[in-house]
Amino acid sequence: MIAATSVKIDDVVAHLLESDILELGSDPNALIAAKNLIFAVIGWQTMLYQADMHSCPPDQLAIQNEMGAHTGQAHMCLKQSHSACGRKLHEFLLGYGLLLPPRNFDGLGSLEEKKAFAEYKSVAPASFNAYILSSIGDVTIEWVDSLSCHMEFDSYLNKLFLFRYPSFCLANIPSESKHSPKSAIYACAASWESTGQWATTGDITQMLQETILSYRLLFGQHKASRKLFQNLKPFENIPEGGRDLFLKQLCGKKCYPTDSNGLERESYDLPRDFPILRSRLVALLCHLSAKKPRTWKELWEDKRDSASWLTFWAVAVIGGLGLILALLQTILQIVQVTQH
DSSP: OOTTTTTOHHHHHHHHHHTTTTTTTOOHHHHHHHHHHHHHHHHHHHHSOOSSSSSSOOOOOOOOOOTTTOOOOSOOOOOEEEGGSSHHHHHHHHHTOSSSOTTTOOOOOOOHHHHHHOOEEEEEETTTSHHHOOOTTOOOEEEESSSTTTTEEEEETTTEEEESSSHHHHHHHHHOOOOOOOOGGGGGGGGGGGGGSSOOOOHHHHHHHHHHHIIIIIIIHHHHHHHHHOOOOTTTTSSSSGGHHHHHHHHHHHOOTTTTTTOOOEEEEHHHHHHTTHHHHHHHHHHHHOOOOHHHHHHOOOOOSSHHHHHHHHHHHHHHHHHHHHHOOOOOOOHHHHHH
16 A cells, blocks of 8 residues: 555545455445455554454444553544544544644643643653663553554553554655655645644654654663663564564664664754654653652662752762761771770
8 A cells, every 4th residue: 555645445445346356245244344454454554553353343443452541642532433434544543543643742731731741842861761761750661563652651550652663664764755655654644734633744754753763762872771671571472573673773772873763862852853752752751750769779870850960969979978087087086085
């Protein structure tokens, strides 16, 4: 499937029937089955969702629930009627949620979330990474098969959902040539005229690049986070042939050639470097800001506020040296008294 503009599931089914690729025969349920098939194929080719054929009546189209009780922006609704197949593909997919968000979108947040969205402007791998999220933020990671769920955060269970197939993003970033074909995920884009709550073709490219860069931010650019990744099992119970080796390169290697996803930085500007994932990163930053280190080791590793970190350890070192000197002075005085 090559990206086309304003495609509809009904149009795809009609084209396949006209081309004699599909035949309905006399079965009254054949048309519904054909739409279900196209719906599933779109999910496979775009990796935005996984079709669920067994949880609802045949006249409904459902996606699999990959995030449990969490209903983030991506999966606000898991089912919709077959009547929606007559809508443009981006309008149809919006019925499930914000599977492809536009740049710097915060329209679905509360007033507090919008305030935080405006306040947080940057993020640095030294102070925001998987290790700090895990050790200080008590965040656990769950790996998912749908790109739309990447970086969704369940604040109730402290669970971060990460897409386990980044090579899909790399393979679907188009070349710089204006005439290069685009993959199926671009057929899900909204037109420039209808921008607002859905990604355009340019936004989709940005999202694919950001997704790759997000693994570097969380893991690759921080030593302890790279070590943490070695203990994770993103492909547990998945056959060897279904594992993405690119994920290990992104998350487990200190150096990675970044020609395809922009330059790595010591500090990222959220509106510029992560305009698509910005709201999801802000949710994690808000969660982390409410957490405090509980051990001396965590205090040493927590560099979220470098000024406070330097002040604390300067006071601790100077105070510690002062106590040691006072103790030595006391011991010397005792020795002098005993000698006399």
